[in-house]
Amino acid sequence: MARPDVEPSDAGGVTSVDNALWLLQLVAERQAIRVAEAADLLGVARSTAHRLLSALRRRGFVMQNRPNGAYRPGPALHEIGLVAINRIDIRRIARPVLEQVQEQSQETTSLAVLEGTSVRFIDCVESGRSVRVGNRTGIVRQAHASAVGKAILAALPTAEVERRYPDKTLPAGTATSLTDRDALLEQLAEVRAQGYALNFEESADGVSAVGVALYDASGNPIAALGIAAPSSRTGNIEGIRAHAPAVLRGAQLVQERMRTPD
Numbered sequence: 102m103a104r105p106d107v108e109p110s111d112a113g114g115v116t117s118v119d120n121a122l123w124l125l126q127l128v129a130e131r132q133a134i135r136v137a138e139a140a141d142l143l144g145v146a147r148s149t150a151h152r153l154l155s156a157l158r159r160r161g162f163v164m165q166n167r168p169n170g171a172y173r174p175g176p177a178l179h180e181i182g183l184v185a186i187n188r189i190d191i192r193r194i195a196r197p198v199l200e201q202v203q204e205q206s207q208e209t210t211s212l213a214v215l216e217g218t219s220v221r222f223i224d225c226v227e228s229g230r231s232v233r234v235g236n237r238t239g240i241v242r243q244a245h246a247s248a249v250g251k252a253i254l255a256a257l258p259t260a261e262v263e264r265r266y267p268d269k270t271l272p273a274g275t276a277t278s279l280t281d282r283d284a285l286l287e288q289l290a291e292v293r294a295q296g297y298a299l300n301f302e303e304s305a306d307g308v309s310a311v312g313v314a315l316y317d318a319s320g321n322p323i324a325a326l327g328i329a330a331p332s333s334r335t336g337n338i339e340g341i342r343a344h345a346p347a348v349l350r351g352a353q354l355v356q357e358r359m360r361t362p363d
Contacts, residue, residue: 120145121153128163129178132319133171164261174321176215176261191315191324192224194358198326199226202351206344208330209234210351213249213312214323216241218265220250223324234308234329242304245285246274248312249325251298255289256314256322262289278303297345301338307331309341313352317359326352 120143127142128134134142140150154172157163161177195212203210203226212224222237244250245266254262263282271280279285292298300310312327328344335341 135171195355198351198354206347208328211237211327215253220244243274246278246303248298248300248310249327252312252314252325253322255292274304309335311345313348
């Protein structure tokens with residue numbers, strides 16, 4: 102990407118803002134950039150490039166998987182839409198899979214995205230059963246208390262989760278939701294190990310769920326697929342865990358469709 106012409110300005114602040122915005126474009130385009138490379142492309146000292154990247158990291162626009170590693174697109178960058186890999190419409194791609202998973206499980210199936218420390222359900226196929234979890238499209242839940250939210254959080258670096266939750270105490274969703282950040286981090290480690298997240302009446306009384314994260318082409322989590330069912334039917338945490346294979350298969354199908362979109 103060639104740098105566009107920049108109008109000269111006597112205000113150093115304007116130059117810094119322009120450099121930061123240009124740096125965001127470079128990260129979005131290249132998906133990974135190091136300090137030396139950023140300095141060369143911007144035409145600034147390495148100390149300046151490091152300062153800009155550090156500021157963007159603090160705000161969540163870029164992240165590092167390890168100290169001194171390359172800077173990659175962060176969750177804030179994804180959330181405002183600056184990184185939309187191949188302009189993928191995740192709802193359009195995932196919709197047939199949602200319908201398939203719902204038909205197989207006979208439970209309500211949803212697609213959700215992370216917004217700060219919340220998740221927003223952006224699509225849903227409602228169960229046809231008389232006792233069911235209703236359509237969730239547009240509903241917002243606390244990420245740490247929902248299966249789809251925990252699935253996405255588990256796909257983020259621990260440092261990024263801690264940035265989103267600077268306080269040790271988490272807001273309570275229901276009487277059974279986690280309220281301790283360290284306990285959340287331990288649970289997220291389990292989610293990474295097993296590949297899916299569970300929720301038994303943590304985000305809403307009477308509702309249990311299982312969720313699996315979906316990733317873009319660069320390996321960043323962009324959404325989560327989930328099944329939600331009445332707790333009266335699942336009975337306990339193992340009852341909702343039984344739906345995990347269906348959600349894992351569904352997530353795999355969505356990933357395949359994302360690689361070869363129509």
